[in-house]
Amino acid sequence: MGKSQLVLGGPFLPHIERILRDKACSMSSPVVSASDTGNRSTLKSLDRMRGRPFQYCDLVLQIEKDLQLFIELFNVKLSMLGHHQLKNAATATCAALCLRGQGWELSDESIRAGLENAFLIGRSQILTQNEAERLGLSGATILLDGAHTKESARALANTIEMAFPKARLVLVVAMANDKDHLGFAKELLSARYLEAVFFAEASIAGEKSRATSASSLRGSWTQASRELGIDIGDYVNEPEVKDLNLNHAERSERQPILFAEGSLMASIKAGGQMLGPGSGCQTGVIVVTGSLHVVAALLGSRQG
Numbered sequence: 001m002g003k004s005q006l007v008l009g010g011p012f013l014p015h016i017e018r019i020l021r022d023k024a025c026s027m028s029s030p031v032v033s034a035s036d037t038g039n040r041s042t043l044k045s046l047d048r049m050r051g052r053p054f055q056y057c058d059l060v061l062q063i064e065k066d067l068q069l070f071i072e073l074f075n076v077k078l079s080m081l082g083h084h085q086l087k088n089a090a091t092a093t094c095a096a097l098c099l100r101g102q103g104w105e106l107s108d109e110s111i112r113a114g115l116e117n118a119f120l121i122g123r124s125q126i127l128t129q130n131e132a133e134r135l136g137l138s139g140a141t142i143l144l145d146g147a148h149t150k151e152s153a154r155a156l157a158n159t160i161e162m163a164f165p166k167a168r169l170v171l172v173v174a175m176a177n178d179k180d181h182l183g184f185a186k187e188l189l190s191a192r193y194l195e196a197v198f199f200a201e202a203s204i205a206g207e208k209s210r211a212t213s214a215s216s217l218r219g220s221w222t223q224a225s226r227e228l229g230i231d232i233g234d235y236v237n238e239p240e241v242k243d244l245n246l247n248h249a250e251r252s253e254r255q256p257i258l259f260a261e262g263s264l265m266a267s268i269k270a271g272g273q274m275l276g277p278g279s280g281c282q283t284g285v286i287v288v289t290g291s292l293h294v295v296a297a298l299l300g301s302r303q304g
Contacts, residue, residue, distance in 0.1 A: 146292030198267030
């Protein structure tokens, strides 16, 4: 094997990249940056296969600093959505090219196949129709994403805008107590109109003590709404949420957002009722987010 090589994703903040490069230098390791100017990769378009969206991308890399790497992969179908996932794909491709330079037998088509088959549970994961029906929801698309930081919330908002530009949206949010709840809320509230936000709770690594209460989350989102000048509508909580009579036809972008608290499944089903039959040609999307633990809880109930 050749000597170690450091592949950087990024782009990073300057001081973070400097730390990484200094460490690599101390180990005499060449550095390959996937955010180099030689990365001319582009996200071209969005399409669907068997009801699930994917993005067509061109992966074009010609890295000449430290190490020389070159590849051209056109019309790669990535099932992991968003510009940030294109950056991740470029980083993974650089790593594969480094391995190939060390003697690994990795053809261009093998790299393409790896990229196209890459899938990460809980990241822009859309449940199949059968999976949604097992939850008692057949009228709405359910998107699972474990975003839990301000930056990942922004990436999630961009992904939703790209994949579902005209969809009616309901969020179901549960988070750990050590996260930036206000910053997370601002990113999603400022991106586009939401029909409702349901606040739930999920154990974090098996510990309820690390979970943020639904009422505390509601407080953060209420503050974010006020700071952004967004009107909030009615508020209900458990057990009323499971009996909530939500008529999709009665709501529009001119109306305030509904805030509600409830258990995870009660919130999702209430969101499904809001986005239920009769919504016309508009897609209804329920986004479950805030923590990989809430995603895991939902997937566990699906398999139960």
